[in-house]
Amino acid sequence: MKLHVNGKEIEVAEALVEKRLVEFLREDLDLTGAKNACDMGACGACTILVDLEPSRMCLRRVKDVAGRRILTIEGLAGPDGALHPLQRAFIEAGAIQCGFCTPGMVLTAHAFLLKNPSPTRDQIRRAIYQNLCRCTGYQQIIDAIERAAPFYREMPEQPTRVSQPAPSEALAPHTQTN
Amino acid sequence: MSVPASDTKTASWRNDAYAKVTGKAKFTDDLKIPSLAHAVPVYSDYVHARIVSIDTQRAANAPGVLKVLTARDVPGANRFGQIIQDFRIFADDKIRYHGDVIAVVVAESRGAAIRAADLVKLVAEPLPLVLDPEAALRPDAVLIHENHGTNVINTHKIRRGDVEEGFRQAAVILEESFQTQFIEHAYMETEVSVCVPRADGVLEVYGSMQHPFSTRRFVAACLGMPLAQVEIIGTPLGGGFGGKDDTAAIVCARTALAARLLQRPVKMVYRRDWSIRESYKRHPYRVRYKMGLAKDGTITAVQCRIVADGGAYCSVTPWVTWRSTVQCCGPYVVPNVHCDALGVYTNNVVAGAMRGFGSPQMNFVIEQMVEIAAEKLGMPAIEFRRRNMVRQGSVTITGQKLEGHKVAMEQVLNTALRETDYESKLARCAFGKSETEELYGIGLAMSYRGVSLGAEGVDFCAAIINAQADGSILLETGIHDNGQGSESAMCLLLAEELGVSVDRIRYRRASTSNIPDSGTTVASRGTIMGGGAVTMAARELKAKIAAAMAEKLGCLPADIRFENDCLFGKPGVEPVSFAEAMRHMWRTQRFPYAFGVFKAPQVTWDEQTGQGKAYFTWVYGCQVVELTVNQRTGKVRLLSQTACHDVGRAVNPSMVEGQFYGGMAMGTGYALHEEVRMTEGRITNPNLNTYRIPRSMDLPEMKAIIIENPDPISPSGAKSIGEPANEIMAPAIANAIYHATGRRHFSLPIRVAPFQTGPENPAPIP
Numbered sequence: 001m002k003l004h005v006n007g008k009e010i011e012v013a014e015a016l017v018e019k020r021l022v023e024f025l026r027e028d029l030d031l032t033g034a035k036n037a038c039d040m041g042a043c044g045a046c047t048i049l050v051d052l053e054p055s056r057m058c059l060r061r062v063k064d065v066a067g068r069r070i071l072t073i074e075g076l077a078g079p080d081g082a083l084h085p086l087q088r089a090f091i092e093a094g095a096i097q098c099g100f101c102t103p104g105m106v107l108t109a110h111a112f113l114l115k116n117p118s119p120t121r122d123q124i125r126r127a128i129y130q131n132l133c134r135c136t137g138y139q140q141i142i143d144a145i146e147r148a149a150p151f152y153r154e155m156p157e158q159p160t161r162v163s164q165p166a167p168s169e170a171l172a173p174h175t176q177t178n
Numbered sequence: 179m180s181v182p183a184s185d186t187k188t189a190s191w192r193n194d195a196y197a198k199v200t201g202k203a204k205f206t207d208d209l210k211i212p213s214l215a216h217a218v219p220v221y222s223d224y225v226h227a228r229i230v231s232i233d234t235q236r237a238a239n240a241p242g243v244l245k246v247l248t249a250r251d252v253p254g255a256n257r258f259g260q261i262i263q264d265f266r267i268f269a270d271d272k273i274r275y276h277g278d279v280i281a282v283v284v285a286e287s288r289g290a291a292i293r294a295a296d297l298v299k300l301v302a303e304p305l306p307l308v309l310d311p312e313a314a315l316r317p318d319a320v321l322i323h324e325n326h327g328t329n330v331i332n333t334h335k336i337r338r339g340d341v342e343e344g345f346r347q348a349a350v351i352l353e354e355s356f357q358t359q360f361i362e363h364a365y366m367e368t369e370v371s372v373c374v375p376r377a378d379g380v381l382e383v384y385g386s387m388q389h390p391f392s393t394r395r396f397v398a399a400c401l402g403m404p405l406a407q408v409e410i411i412g413t414p415l416g417g418g419f420g421g422k423d424d425t426a427a428i429v430c431a432r433t434a435l436a437a438r439l440l441q442r443p444v445k446m447v448y449r450r451d452w453s454i455r456e457s458y459k460r461h462p463y464r465v466r467y468k469m470g471l472a473k474d475g476t477i478t479a480v481q482c483r484i485v486a487d488g489g490a491y492c493s494v495t496p497w498v499t500w501r502s503t504v505q506c507c508g509p510y511v512v513p514n515v516h517c518d519a520l521g522v523y524t525n526n527v528v529a530g531a532m533r534g535f536g537s538p539q540m541n542f543v544i545e546q547m548v549e550i551a552a553e554k555l556g557m558p559a560i561e562f563r564r565r566n567m568v569r570q571g572s573v574t575i576t577g578q579k580l581e582g583h584k585v586a587m588e589q590v591l592n593t594a595l596r597e598t599d600y601e602s603k604l605a606r607c608a609f610g611k612s613e614t615e616e617l618y619g620i621g622l623a624m625s626y627r628g629v630s631l632g633a634e635g636v637d638f639c640a641a642i643i644n645a646q647a648d649g650s651i652l653l654e655t656g657i658h659d660n661g662q663g664s665e666s667a668m669c670l671l672l673a674e675e676l677g678v679s680v681d682r683i684r685y686r687r688a689s690t691s692n693i694p695d696s697g698t699t700v701a702s703r704g705t706i707m708g709g710g711a712v713t714m715a716a717r718e719l720k721a722k723i724a725a726a727m728a729e730k731l732g733c734l735p736a737d738i739r740f741e742n743d744c745l746f747g748k749p750g751v752e753p754v755s756f757a758e759a760m761r762h763m764w765r766t767q768r769f770p771y772a773f774g775v776f777k778a779p780q781v782t783w784d785e786q787t788g789q790g791k792a793y794f795t796w797v798y799g800c801q802v803v804e805l806t807v808n809q810r811t812g813k814v815r816l817l818s819q820t821a822c823h824d825v826g827r828a829v830n831p832s833m834v835e836g837q838f839y840g841g842m843a844m845g846t847g848y849a850l851h852e853e854v855r856m857t858e859g860r861i862t863n864p865n866l867n868t869y870r871i872p873r874s875m876d877l878p879e880m881k882a883i884i885i886e887n888p889d890p891i892s893p894s895g896a897k898s899i900g901e902p903a904n905e906i907m908a909p910a911i912a913n914a915i916y917h918a919t920g921r922r923h924f925s926l927p928i929r930v931a932p933f934q935t936g937p938e939n940p941a942p943i944p
């Protein structure tokens with residue numbers, strides 16, 4: 001079974017296809033950016049994008065996303081570590097406190113702005129409804145998303161962030177680790 | 179991110195922003211450590227029972243299980259606590275609440291440990307449940323802790339003036355009862371710990387906690403090890419809000435025990451339902467409040483009785499209820515006060531510290547009482563507040579004269595009123611009458627708050643500045659970053675004090691083995707205490723640098739200015755760059771190293787009378803909310819929220835605003851959404867789908883108004899904001915709902931009943 005994660009093609013060992021996606025990504029791929037905070041799809045901390053749609057990976061198994069394109073927070077910045085404009089906006093707007101909800105929040109906002117690059121604040125509020133944050137009252141998160149919107153308006157083509165995997169970057173098949 | 183020191187007043191800067199926004203920040207559960215074993219807690223289904231036996235044999239023999247730990251395995255103290263040592267690392271004699279842990283299963287995988295946990299068998303004799311705190315006070319009540327001799331955890335009192343005389347002078351006497359609920363901190367990151375036994379005998383502890391030094395005491399006591407042999411290493415924390423104290427420390431202690439006995443690294447990650455089941459909550463209060471009023475609108479007397487449900491263990495109930503008594507009249511001058519507060523043991527979930535610490539409950543009472551009083555006297559509530567509120571030189575109900583800082587209550591109130599156009603909007607409130615379905619209301623609440631621990635405890639803090647020969651700087655303080663950005667605030671303060679760019683400064687990963695025990699990062703004391711220590715250390719460092727560089731700069735040490743990453747001396751003499759100064763010091767065998775301490779000024783307290791100088795300084799705040807209530811459904815919709823607080827000085831304004839917003843959001847949850855529901859002592863909403871914290875659409879647009887009156891007592895001028903921001907939104911909402919509906923709500927969370935339905939206002943179809 002194959003997965004496309006952050007632009008790389010990954011071969012998944014048969015033994016792992018039934019594993020929960022949140023555990024597979026965090027444990028087997030060491031993509032620990034997204035968090036598991038409720039285990040039942042209520043909080044959005046584990047949000048990743050599957051074909052650019054927000055998805056709660058605590059509710060899914062690896063096999064559910066076979067062949068789909070997955071974007072995690074680790075894949076949003078450039079390969080050189082340069083921040084995506086949305087990430088810069090989160091920092092500049094003071095939208096980060098404890099940071100536990102941040103990866104899921106940023107990805108939810110990314111998917112939203114790709115679809116609607118000229119949102120009203122109410123539309124932004126609605127878009128992040130599924131992602132809980134206990135620190136910020138959402139005010140500066142909404143500010144950040146609003147601040148990043150012009151970048152999405154000026155993007156030549158959408159979506160651009162998930163590129164075809166380069167064969168040389170494909171990772172080795174993963175085996176069960178525990 | 180690089181922010182020049184000169185820009186720090188306007189910038190949003192965090193030293194951890196890049197790590198957090200890229201997902202690279204390693205929280206405790208993200209740590210990868212070879213040969214890690216996994217531990218999980220074991221609960222029983224009892225709520226109150228005497229333990230007969232705990233059989234761990236079947237669990238121990240289950241596949242993958244390495245060890246099952248119970249109280250018998252604890253080499254040191256199984257009982258611990260910051261005030262009364264009644265918390266159990268493992269239940270040993272009784273089950274006192276549904277969250278008591280009887281054992282911990284350690285296995286090769288978390289799944290194996292969870293499966294085996296079901297095999298631990300507890301034999302116990304059920305005891306009668308004590309769930310009502312008033313019932314717990316009856317002389318014949320079953321005791322939760324037999325050795326304690328009573329279900330009363332603690333009492334506090336305020337005795338000021340002559341309350342009988344005060345009521346005799348009153349033209350009007352009001353009496354009301356209020357009730358608040360258990361609420362959950364709902365930090366996004368649950369309790370977690372990773373413990374690693376090191377070859378030198380030291381046990382390294384990583385974990386989600388807001389108080390590394392208190393955790394170290396728990397761990398060392400549990401293991402019977404000296405403090406120097408336990409090292410708590412600072413790890414990013416996914417939210418605390420007062421909640422990552424005792425329970426977080428106990429989770430670390432159990433994990434440490436497993437790691438020590440197995441001599442291998444162990445991780446324990448709490449599931450959300452375990453976290454909500456076991457962790458302590460905000461105390462539910464029952465308050466009876468009697469207020470005497472003179473015709474002219476002055477308060478002549480207050481008598482109140484506070485009963486706080488402390489749940490099964492003491493935790494910090496005595497400190498929480500102490501703050502409640504000190505602030506039991508809000509920011510108002512009352513000459514005659516008689517207040518009794520009782521913390522009570524029950525078999526409910528434990529109650530302890532939560533953002534506000536005994537003030538949110540009391541403010542819900544007081545800020546409604548003053549409006550009820552004003553209405554009774556036919557006086558505008560704002561005028562009533564003005565007549566009674568504290569001003570410069572006022573004497574508080576504990577006999578403390580408010581001086582040495584600007585008493586900004588009036589400034590804060592006036593600013594909030596002006597910025598929200600409050601009084602003209604108040605005139606438009608519906609008071610239950612509207613031609614549309616929506617009833618409009620605006621409301622406010624205000625408070626003053628004693629800063630830091632006050633007479634609760636020993637209060638001092640350390641900072642270390644270690645500048646390097648290349649001009650880079652290492653900084654460390656005894657304050658812990660709970661996610662609020664304290665490390666960033668400390669870096670910004672240091673940059674400003676030294677006149678250097680903040681990107682020279684690297685906050686050193688905190689370790690309890692490197693800096694002296696500076697207390698816990700609670701009580702909104704991070705910025706004032708940590709910032710005070712940083713400022714003191716920076717001043718000492720500057721004196722050392724100045725002494726070393728005076729000759730070169732052709733002036734006296736005292737005349738050297740630190741600006742723009744340079745040292746300036748005599749006019750005409752070439753300034754020296756900060757880096758060059760550091761090189762010069764190294765070459766001349768001088769360390770640019772400073773250790774700074776800020777000690778909280780002396781406070782006093784007389785427990786017998788409840789009189790004294792309770793806190794060394796105070797902060798002042800006011801919050802306003804606009805909302806509508808739907809007549810047909812009772813549903814409350816928030817339109818706007820505004821917070822106005824005097825914070826002393828805003829070191830990192832964007833983060834200060836973040837505290838305002840987050841505080842109002844949490845206060846909204848307290849007012850309208852949140853309640854830990856229990857049936858026979860068992861929590862019935864143990865996850866985030868049923869325990870509802872505010873989501874984005876539950877909240878309105880918010881406005882933050884920062885007022886700065888630098889406090890002379892605080893070396894940095896900064897005071898507090900974490901808790902002040904979270905203690906007055908619930909009464910503001912209650913007052914706004916009153917102005918919308920004409921109905922008072924005396925208990926939390928507020929549920930507005932639908933209005934009487936008539937033909938023109940049909941009932942909804944169920």
